[in-house]
Amino acid sequence: MDISMELQNVHKTIGKKEIIKGLNFSIRSGEVFGFLGPNGAGKTTTIRMMVGLMKITSGDIKINGISIKDDFKGAIQHVGAIVENPEMYPFMSGWKNLKHYARMIPGITDERIKEVIKLVGLEKAIHEKVGRYSLGMRQRIGIAQALLHNPSILILDEPTNGLDPAGIREIRQYIRNLAEQEKVSVIVSSHLLSEIELMCDRIGIIKNGELVTVEEVNEEQENDQHVTVKLEVNDNAQAMTVLRDQLGLEVSEQQSILMLQIEKNDVPNLVKRMVEENIEVYEVALERSSLEDKFFELIGENTIA
Numbered sequence: 544m545d546i547s548m549e550l551q552n553v554h555k556t557i558g559k560k561e562i563i564k565g566l567n568f569s570i571r572s573g574e575v576f577g578f579l580g581p582n583g584a585g586k587t588t589t590i591r592m593m594v595g596l597m598k599i600t601s602g603d604i605k606i607n608g609i610s611i612k613d614d615f616k617g618a619i620q621h622v623g624a625i626v627e628n629p630e631m632y633p634f635m636s637g638w639k640n641l642k643h644y645a646r647m648i649p650g651i652t653d654e655r656i657k658e659v660i661k662l663v664g665l666e667k668a669i670h671e672k673v674g675r676y677s678l679g680m681r682q683r684i685g686i687a688q689a690l691l692h693n694p695s696i697l698i699l700d701e702p703t704n705g706l707d708p709a710g711i712r713e714i715r716q717y718i719r720n721l722a723e724q725e726k727v728s729v730i731v732s733s734h735l736l737s738e739i740e741l742m743c744d745r746i747g748i749i750k751n752g753e754l755v756t757v758e759e760v761n762e763e764q765e766n767d768q769h770v771t772v773k774l775e776v777n778d779n780a781q782a783m784t785v786l787r788d789q790l791g792l793e794v795s796e797q798q799s800i801l802m803l804q805i806e807k808n809d810v811p812n813l814v815k816r817m818v819e820e821n822i823e824v825y826e827v828a829l830e831r832s833s834l835e836d837k838f839f840e841l842i843g844e845n846t847i848a
């Protein structure tokens with residue numbers, strides 16, 4: 544598996560305060576990686592180090608195998624980023640803004656500009672003034688700008704911040720397209736799991752400057768997931784016999800509701816067995832331990848909303 548960025552025991556101390564306490568993780572080529580944590584966890588500090596806006600106190604970051612410490616230029620040329628709000632002139636059209644920015648980068652052709660406009664779906668609005676763009680469109684023109692020099696890694700700090708649900712959906716779609724069509728690795732930070740869960744392949748959770756976990760996000764995993772099933776039937780005793788003796792499951796009873804834990808894949812079979820035994824099923828309710836629950840568990844507080 545190709546690795547496009549690797550953080551090796553990255554530390555950051557500002558004054559006497561250790562803000563980042565030894566981060567180790569890798570970003571795979573072509574994946575969308577979510578960098579999630581509550582406010583003040585250290586996301587922006589880490590991202591500023593990844594894009595070369597801030598020095599690493601100790602450790603190293605390798606970009607396509609090149610150390611940011613040994614060869615800053617060589618490493619950073621592979622990175623495109625929006626960290627602070629992208630510089631855009633509101634009185635100029637999107638096209639003029641991109642043209643203006645492209646002048647600072649050697650070798651950017653009009654064809655490349657058109658290509659990035661297409662990638663973020665701004666063909667129709669590109670000759671309108673940026674001042675008239677919605678927040679989502681501004682984010683997209685910012686992404687287009689960050690992509691001009693053909694980076695292999697795109698880093699976006701809180702790209703969904705301030706967007707309405709429609710805007711978030713739009714950004715999500717374009718970010719996924721980028722990863723899939725252009726094979727760009729994308730790192731998106733957020734303090735809200737719900738806003739990035741659907742666009743990420745993996746999510747790394749950071750708390751107090753430390754990486755707590757990295758989780759895969761995919762549908763297959765959802766099907767393998769353990770779920771708690773709440774079952775309401777006409778005959779609890781008979782249902783318990785079937786569940787325990789025939790299916791070998793552990794069942795408990797709470798206020799006449801049967802509770803058991805199985806994999807989601809096995810739920811249809813369970814219902815089928817009930818029906819085969821002439822047990823009347825009034826309700827099957829699933830409670831799954833989502834990434835959200837896990838996030839709350841790990842963070843241990845509700846301060847992320």
Ligand SMILES: Nc1ncnc2c1ncn2[C@@H]1O[C@H](COP(=O)(O)OP(=O)(O)OP(=O)(O)O)[C@@H](O)[C@H]1O
Nearest residue numbers: 557560562580581582583584585586587588589734
């Ligand atoms: N220049 C600085 N001097 C001192 N402390 C700093 C400095 N920059 C950041 N910090 C502290 O480092 C910690 C991490 O900040 P950072 O901005 O990286 O967090 P974050 O996860 O990006 O949070 P947010 O989502 O609020 O942006 C915070 O406690 C912050 O107060």
